Amino acid sequence: MSAFPLTRALDRGTTIFLALLAAIAIVVPLLNLLVPASSPFHLSSYFVALFGKYICYAILALSIDLIWGYCGILSLGHGAFFALGGYAMGMYLMRQIGTRGVYAHPILPDFMVFLNWPELPVYWYGFQHFPYALLMIVLVPGLLAFMFGWFAFRSRVTGVYLSIITQALTYALMQGFFRNNFGFGGNNGLTDFKEILGFNVQAPGTRAALFAVSTLALMIGFLICRSIVASKLGKVLIAIRDAESRTRFLGYRVESYKLFVFTLSACMAGVAGALYVPQVGIINPGEFSPASSIEAVLWVAVGGRGTLTGAVVGAILVNYAKTTFTSGPLAPYWLFMLGGLFVAVTLLLPHGIVGTAQQWWASRRKPHERRPVANGAAAANPHPSEPAPRAAE
């Protein structure tokens, strides 16, 4: 039974994409570690760390696409789940520092010694164990999303209302994590990590391995999303996206579907955050800022909502552009670019790069050969997220 949705998920496009990712997961670390630095094929550690970061963003984008592109839930607070996963990983890494911190305290992290905390807060217990940290990485964002979604979906908070409330959620969390007495390092967050599972975080080998693991996580995430989307569950989600009331009238428990997919998506975002932290070397409350959450939504919009490959492509493209622009002389104009991108994508390219490409590809086929576009009904509805006419309000 479990194999059935999986086989259906693995259509040709998915298989090619997964194979591509697998190739990247193997080749990039090899080019970094084994090829000598003088060779033109060598990839620098900087490159590996940078693209490792993009891969994590891609997982985040995937999680947003799952709920937005397929279920019409626009979360402007997914950065919160990403950051929570990141903090869980950061707490593990902090506990691994041990006596090598500035104050050489065997248990307390540096910032707690600095702030005169007498002992470790209860919620820091257990984070020295990697499996426990792994559990928390999934559990904390998942639990928060479950509680939040349970309240929100049950009372039928939808559309922009939900977006605003998710934004307020991440805003509130940001305010909280900025405080020193929350016990998460306040303004500075968690940083100065030494090692993960006994390997030095800074070492090229560890970085390459983290890159490979992140890509693997992306593949798994992609596969999970793909099997959901291709299953009957996925069809119901799309139905909810396109006509929520109608789906409810047909007898589906809309809020349960939404809650499930929202929680799953939050768990994925948490994993993305957890992989992000050791590669970047810091997690601070800035990750909770509403602006970064909404930026993540843009990645999906650029790549193409409702196409899983689009989310991955969008995340990598936009972030690559961001790195290029903000490090060059064009840095002051980046926000113009970013803002312009938001406007341009929504006005001119509502299906994103991949979505438009798929439509174009489909229109080139002869009508009798035409089959549904790879990732569901995106092409069938010109405005997938909002079919309702304004008069309904």
Added chain:
Amino acid sequence: MRAFCERLLALVFALSVLCVAATAARADAYEDALAHFLADNFDDTIEGVNAVAASGHPLAEKVLGALQVRRLMFSAAQKRVFFKDDADNLFDAASGSPASSAPSDLEQVRLNNRVRNIIAAILGNLTLLSPDPNKRFDAAQAVFKSRDANALPALEQAIAKETVARIKRALSEARAAVILYAENSAEADKVAAVAVIRDRGDNDALVLLRGLPASTPPAVKQLAADAITAIERALDAWETARGTAQNAWFGISLGSVLLLAAIGLAITFGVMGVINMAHGEMVMLGAYTTFVVQQIIQAYLPDSALLDYALIISVPLAFLVTGLVGILIERGIIQFLYGRPLDTLLATWGLSLVLQQAVRTAFGPTNKNVSSPSWMSGSFKLGHIDVTYNRLWIVLFTLTVFVLLLALLRYTRLGLEMRAVTQNRAMAASMGIRTGWIDAMTFGLGSGIAGIAGVALSQIDNVSPNLGQGYIIDSFMVVVFGGVGNLWGTLVGAFTLGVANKFLEPFAGAVLGKIAILVLIILFIQKRPRGLFALKGRAVEA
């Protein structure tokens, strides 16, 4: 007429003769008393102090006051006493006139603690009988604090003579304090004294009762303990009431700021259903308009009184500027996105980034200084609450804007058409209303009001490119809480959130208070998914 003048003159003359005679009689005793200060030994000085006080001479208070701060001098050779004022000018103590030249052997009248205590007590007593009611009151308070037993006779005398109720009470309290701290007073007196102190009921009374001497009889001690708890309870209640009133005012003040920021949003989001994430940037543009107006006035009319009214000039200008920008946004972007609220959200968010960066490029990233007009600075006390004028003006201004907007929607052609389009777009269009034009106007109106909000917020917030961001989430909360499509809901929502925020802050801190508000709103939406004042209708949200 002439006769009257003569009689008046005669009267004046007679009175002055009388006065001179009286002072002459007193002057003798006074001058004798001054002589005691020439001996330069403490016993004589004490005698002098008592004698000067007893003389009742008008200068007595001045001399003793000078002695207390070591400004009383004497010359043994000339047998004269002098005092210095704060500016070190020398005066003759006998006549009170400035001394022509300082004698060469001028010496200070020395003091020890015994002399000092006596002076303090006597000065208190002297002023207890002063003709000036304020001085009498201060003296009574001083005795209340010093609890000097020597003051008792003067107190009794003063109480007997006193006619002003307020001072009489202060004097009785002072007497009670003295009695409670005196070793030899009768227990019955002390019991009565505790009752008097208990009625006073402030922090000073608490201090006094807590510090009763060990020799106090147990019955009195018991009474005092009861009185302490009673006073503490009363004080707590009073403090709570004052805190509540202050919080309520802060809450109303915050609520009016929220309302001001949200009211434009209530138009664009509430009435039109368009979600405008660049709303905060409209507020920001309004604040920058104020800044520019002030800069222009400062540059071209630096001396005119116009600067004080720059704020008033800015209001219509900010409305025009942001209203125009709003219409441009509606025509340029939003009109293509109707029916796609999530896309509208993203596009306007992008727009807000562009606007912020544009302002940052044009004006620089730093805070701009918008000066406050003179009629908006300062504060006054209402009861025990501090009310600053700028907050008060903002509350009044907000309510004015609200009422005007309500009137506009209800009584003008534009308002009528706006409501028609909101309620049934297709029907409105078929009745000949240009819905597109109404959309643009409505959006312009909402944006213009945001600009006006910016003018007001420039007075209480930093005018920087990030000004708007701080308000956008709160504004949306207000609109969602109050109910979409209803301005009254926005009003109630804003003030409820403002007051709730300020009342939660003392318990939870500003940040946790905000989080608590958020959780409360989420819970509230469980109960009323469409806000406090929901539009009733049969349409189902698809």
